[in-house]
Amino acid sequence: MQRRAGVAAEARSLGRGISAAIPPGAAPFLAAQRLAALAGVDDRGRVWASVVMGAPGFITVPDPGTLRLAARLAPGDPLRGGVAEGAPVGVVVLDPERRRRIRFNGRSGGPMPDAIDVHVEEVFGNCPKYIQARTPEMHASERTGVGRHAVELSPEQEDWIRRADTFFIASVHAARGADASHRGGQPGFVHVEGPRRLRFPDYPGNNMFQTLGNLTADPRLGLVFVDFETGSTLQLTGRAHIRWERPAFADLAGAERAIEVEIDEVVEIEGSGGLGWRFVGYSPFNPR
Numbered sequence: 001m002q003r004r005a006g007v008a009a010e011a012r013s014l015g016r017g018i019s020a021a022i023p024p025g026a027a028p029f030l031a032a033q034r035l036a037a038l039a040g041v042d043d044r045g046r047v048w049a050s051v052v053m054g055a056p057g058f059i060t061v062p063d064p065g066t067l068r069l070a071a072r073l074a075p076g077d078p079l080r081g082g083v084a085e086g087a088p089v090g091v092v093v094l095d096p097e098r099r100r101r102i103r104f105n106g107r108s109g110g111p112m113p114d115a116i117d118v119h120v121e122e123v124f125g126n127c128p129k130y131i132q133a134r135t136p137e138m139h140a141s142e143r144t145g146v147g148r149h150a151v152e153l154s155p156e157q158e159d160w161i162r163r164a165d166t167f168f169i170a171s172v173h174a175a176r177g178a179d180a181s182h183r184g185g186q187p188g189f190v191h192v193e194g195p196r197r198l199r200f201p202d203y204p205g206n207n208m209f210q211t212l213g214n215l216t217a218d219p220r221l222g223l224v225f226v227d228f229e230t231g232s233t234l235q236l237t238g239r240a241h242i243r244w245e246r247p248a249f250a251d252l253a254g255a256e257r258a259i260e261v262e263i264d265e266v267v268e269i270e271g272s273g274g275l276g277w278r279f280v281g282y283s284p285f286n287p288r
Contacts, residue, residue, distance in 0.1 A: 068118075
């Protein structure tokens with residue numbers, strides 16, 4: 001991906017910022033956060049993205065090699081089986097208020113009653129682009145665990161995606177494990193092409209291409225859309241195809257490429273109330 005995009009030299013320089021341990025300065029940031037997205041693989045080999053939420057303090061750093069999330073995946077979450085000991089796990093911790101994010105890739109420390117441990121192998125920050133500003137107002141709710149499974153999107157779920165300004169994406173690599181990342185844009189930036197097909201733009205970023213590099217090697221991916229008003233989530237798993245030819249993304253403002261997604265399965269999990277975030281404004285980087 002880096003070579004084809006013509007940014008291999010820049011990416012090599014940026015890659016020096018990837019750490020094998022959690023830097024001490026990250027702990028206070030993590031302790032203040034209330035939302036993280038996970039990436040992993042279920043026992044059928046399908047890739048999923050999920051979210052965990054909690055009050056400030058639910059994310060801690062027991063030691064420089066361990067990230068601990070004091071949370072549980074909802075009973076109906078398809079990724080529950082993907083956090084077994086040694087399983088590849090990716091995490092992105094998002095601060096919507098300050099438009100900051102940090103990504104962690106590693107291996108699960110195994111099931112715990114009320115926490116998820118990740119033995120970290122890679123840590124790196126990302127730029128603030130495309131993060132919509134939201135201010136915390138109250139404690140986050142929890143997902144009820146009542147999951148609805150389908151092989152395609154319902155009309156209501158299609159509308160949900162069309163209104164979305166944020167989603168999280170999971171990808172995997174045979175040697176490097178799982179990765180979780182964030183995507184954002186103006187409502188409507190994700191195009192619903194049909195009940196089993198989506199298309200979304202790839203905007204200019206940090207030129208590392210962790211996600212698209214993974215998808216080039218392995219097209220499996222997972223997406224999760226979060227309803228900040230209800231706490232519900234919409235999880236999709238499927239396969240991606242990266243489109244480089246301009247006619248494939250000419251209608252996607254600001255795009256450098258397009259990603260087409262063929263959906264294999266859909267899981268919607270109800271929330272028990274709002275996530276405690278008040279919308280403030282769209283990212284100034286969002287193409288319009």
